[in-house]
Amino acid sequence: MLGRVYTAVPAAGSGVRMGLGYSKAYAEVGGRPLLALTLGALLASPHIDEAVVAVRPGEEVLCRREVVEAHGFGGRVRVLAGGDQRQDTVSHLLDAAPADRDLVLIHDGARPMVTVGLIHEVLVAAARWGAAIAALPIPDTVKESTDGGTTVSRTLERSALYLAQTPQAFHRDLITTAHRRARKEGWNATDDASLLEQMGHEVRIVLGDGKNVKVTTLDDLELVRLIVQSNWPT
Numbered sequence: 001m002l003g004r005v006y007t008a009v010p011a012a013g014s015g016v017r018m019g020l021g022y023s024k025a026y027a028e029v030g031g032r033p034l035l036a037l038t039l040g041a042l043l044a045s046p047h048i049d050e051a052v053v054a055v056r057p058g059e060e061v062l063c064r065r066e067v068v069e070a071h072g073f074g075g076r077v078r079v080l081a082g083g084d085q086r087q088d089t090v091s092h093l094l095d096a097a098p099a100d101r102d103l104v105l106i107h108d109g110a111r112p113m114v115t116v117g118l119i120h121e122v123l124v125a126a127a128r129w130g131a132a133i134a135a136l137p138i139p140d141t142v143k144e145s146t147d148g149g150t151t152v153s154r155t156l157e158r159s160a161l162y163l164a165q166t167p168q169a170f171h172r173d174l175i176t177t178a179h180r181r182a183r184k185e186g187w188n189a190t191d192d193a194s195l196l197e198q199m200g201h202e203v204r205i206v207l208g209d210g211k212n213v214k215v216t217t218l219d220d221l222e223l224v225r226l227i228v229q230s231n232w233p234t
Contacts, residue, residue, distance in 0.1 A: 002127050003102030006172065007042055008093035009053040011035050011063075011109025012082025023056055025109055026066060027221055030228040034215060035063070036071040037112035037228070043076055045119045050075075052096055053109060054082035054089045090192060091179045097172065103127060104175050106192050107167040110215040113227060118209055119167055125204045126169035131196045133169075134208035135162040165208040168193050174201060 011025045020027060025035035032040075035053065042051050055063045060079050068077045080096060082089035090106060097104065103126055107114060118134055125132035142156040168191065170178075178195035181187065189195050193203045215221050 002047060002123050004100060005047050005049075005103045005105050005123060005169075006097045006101035007048050007051040007105045007107070008090060008097070009035075009038065009042070009051050009107055009109045010082060010086055010089040010093065011038075012054050012056045012089045013086070013110065023059060024215060024221070025055060025059075025063070027215070029112065029221070029225055032071060033067050034112055034221075034224070035109050036067045036073075037224075038107070038109050038114070039067070039073055039077055040071070041112060041114050041116075042107060042119070043073070045116050047119065047123055048105070050077065052078045052080065052093055054080050054093050055109075057081040085188075087179075087182065087189060091183065094176050094179055097176075101172055103169055104172050105167050105169045106175075108214055111166055111212055112215070112224060113209070113211045113213055114167060115209060115212075118206070118212065121206045122167045122169045125206050126171065129202060129204045130171045130174050131169070131193060131201055132204040132206055133191075133193045134165040134167055134212065135205045136165065136208040136210065137162055162205060163208070164191050164193065165212050165214070166191075170196065 026033045029037050039051055042048050060081055063079045068074060083092055122132050122134055138158045138161045142158050143152045144154050144156055145151055146153045178199055182195050187198055196203050211227055213220055213223055215224055
């Protein structure tokens with residue numbers, strides 16, 4: 001029994017690295033904005049009845065019009081303003097969580113290829129262990145450089161290394177406590193599981209999906225377009 005799930009979608013990134021001149025949330029993929037593709041994939045899960053998305057401040061009306069209303073998500077997607085950093089944005093999303101939700105699922109708005117199966121596996125693991133993430137083992141040899149990237153310092157043991165993805169899911173009280181402590185103690189992290197790790201709480205790994213790409217560059221965007229064109233199933 002999973003309980004009720006609160007689905008938080010941070011999508012307030014600027015997308016500066018892509019050079020689009022506008023937020024990557026609205027980049028076109030298969031005739032839809034990238035964010036609409038992500039929301040459709042999430043809402044396909046039987047565990048998710050609604051999602052709350054946080055966009056760049058000032059883009060709330062645009063998102064409601066171009067993503068929520070234009071693509072049939074009315075009544076199932078709420079939109080609010082994000083923060084300056086991803087961690088701030090997720091904190092805003094957690095503040096908006098209803099009191100009757102048992103689990104929190106956090107998924108990047110720029111990862112549109114998430115599957116129903118992966119969502120299920122992460123939620124099941126989180127319900128049992130309190131915290132779970134999708135992650136992939138690193139297939140390549142990993143080098144560390146401590147002089148700015150010109151000389152190898154050492155080779156890391158890749159068998160113990162994973163690439164973190166989203167979705168990440170948590171018992172609601174755990175993740176809200178972690179974000180409160182982060183604000184109070186000045187912790188900074190690039191993903192939410194890191195905050196649980198700083199608290200000493202175990203985070204379980206669920207095998208991720210190589211197609212579950214986060215769009216951060218134009219090459220990533222083209223890859224996602226190719227996957228969609230290949231009739232990728234959600």
